[in-house]
Amino acid sequence: MSDQAQNLRNIVQNTTATPKIGDENPKVRSIAVVSGKGGVGKSNITIFLAKSLATRGKKVLIFDGDLGLANLHILLGILPKGTLTQYMKNECRVENIIHKIQENVDLIPGGSGEILPSSDLSKLLADLINVSRNYDYLIIDGGAGIAENTIRLSICAGEILLIMTPDPTSLADAYATIKVLSSRGQKNISLLINMAQSPQEAENVKNKLFALCQNFIKFTPNFIGFLPQSEKLASLIREDIGVLSKKLGNFSLKINTLAAKIDGENIAENGRTTQNFFLKFAQTIGGKL
Numbered sequence: 001m002s003d004q005a006q007n008l009r010n011i012v013q014n015t016t017a018t019p020k021i022g023d024e025n026p027k028v029r030s031i032a033v034v035s036g037k038g039g040v041g042k043s044n045i046t047i048f049l050a051k052s053l054a055t056r057g058k059k060v061l062i063f064d065g066d067l068g069l070a071n072l073h074i075l076l077g078i079l080p081k082g083t084l085t086q087y088m089k090n091e092c093r094v095e096n097i098i099h100k101i102q103e104n105v106d107l108i109p110g111g112s113g114e115i116l117p118s119s120d121l122s123k124l125l126a127d128l129i130n131v132s133r134n135y136d137y138l139i140i141d142g143g144a145g146i147a148e149n150t151i152r153l154s155i156c157a158g159e160i161l162l163i164m165t166p167d168p169t170s171l172a173d174a175y176a177t178i179k180v181l182s183s184r185g186q187k188n189i190s191l192l193i194n195m196a197q198s199p200q201e202a203e204n205v206k207n208k209l210f211a212l213c214q215n216f217i218k219f220t221p222n223f224i225g226f227l228p229q230s231e232k233l234a235s236l237i238r239e240d241i242g243v244l245s246k247k248l249g250n251f252s253l254k255i256n257t258l259a260a261k262i263d264g265e266n267i268a269e270n271g272r273t274t275q276n277f278f279l280k281f282a283q284t285i286g287g288k289l
């Protein structure tokens with residue numbers, strides 16, 4: 001274990017956030033898609049957002065950070081050539097865990113139902129620091145709730161896209177997530193309301209949440225918009241975004257607006273870090289394994 005911590009410290013010392021010669025894109029934007037409650041649409045939004053950013057010419061790497069319940073590859077119908085677990089056991093190379101979904105969108109699937117061995121996390125992080133430099137965006141499907149692992153991922157990301165639905169239990173859980181993240185120093189939080197029946201419903205939910213935040217923690221996230229309820233969504237997730245635009249109507253319009261907002265500006269206003277997500281993750285866990 002102490003060897004592991006030393007390895008991580010070595011990575012952190014040897015990997016700087018300063019651009020090196022040959023580094024074409026050292027400033028990959030990392031966005032963690034998180035929620036208080038599960039089943040609110042994180043995985044779907046991660047995929048649709050990545051596809052929409054790709055149509056804007058951006059290179060996107062999706063990382064399935066929902067380590068306990070990783071399922072992005074299942075949603076996408078991908079049979080991984082190599083899993084994170086195999087990689088950790090030296091049974092495959094880092095290239096084998098990166099799967100092309102479409103032009104400009106790649107996925108690193110998680111290990112479904114598997115607990116990752118922490119034995120060689122430092123090797124994985126060193127490889128991922130290098131790999132992620134080839135992308136404009138790293139979108140992390142970050143899991144639900146306020147378990148320590150989820151919080152760590154969220155703190156290491158430059159930006160948070162917090163998903164909630166109009167469901168009353170989602171409100172309390174979203175508030176709890178904002179409270180914990182902001183108290184741990186992550187204030188680059190943008191709120192997206194999913195499965196809204198109408199713009200008015202989304203506005204009401206947002207106002208309720210913001211009133212809670214204002215009263216009790218004196219901090220409100222950035223409201224980035226809402227996505228409508230769409231019955232066709234589940235059956236279309238594997239389609240190309242061009243097909244989606246025709247079949248998903250209002251939903252894809254809204255996803256494209258969201259991608260344009262994110263791509264055009266910082267999604268939150270509190271000064272995001274441009275530090276590499278995996279490097280920050282290595283630093284965060286450096287001495288704590």
Ligand SMILES: Nc1ncnc2c1ncn2[C@@H]1O[C@H](COP(=O)(O)OP(=O)(O)O)[C@@H](O)[C@H]1O
Pocket residue numbers: 035037038039040041042043044045194195227228229230231233234
């Ligand atoms: N805007 C939406 N309209 C209709 N169904 C949705 C919408 N967003 C997500 N869903 C459905 O909700 C369920 C949960 O979505 P998922 O992305 O797996 O959530 P999470 O990753 O937060 O657990 C899925 O069945 C998905 O098809």
Ligand SMILES: [Mg+2]
Pocket residue numbers: 042043044066071141
């Ligand atoms: Mg999910």
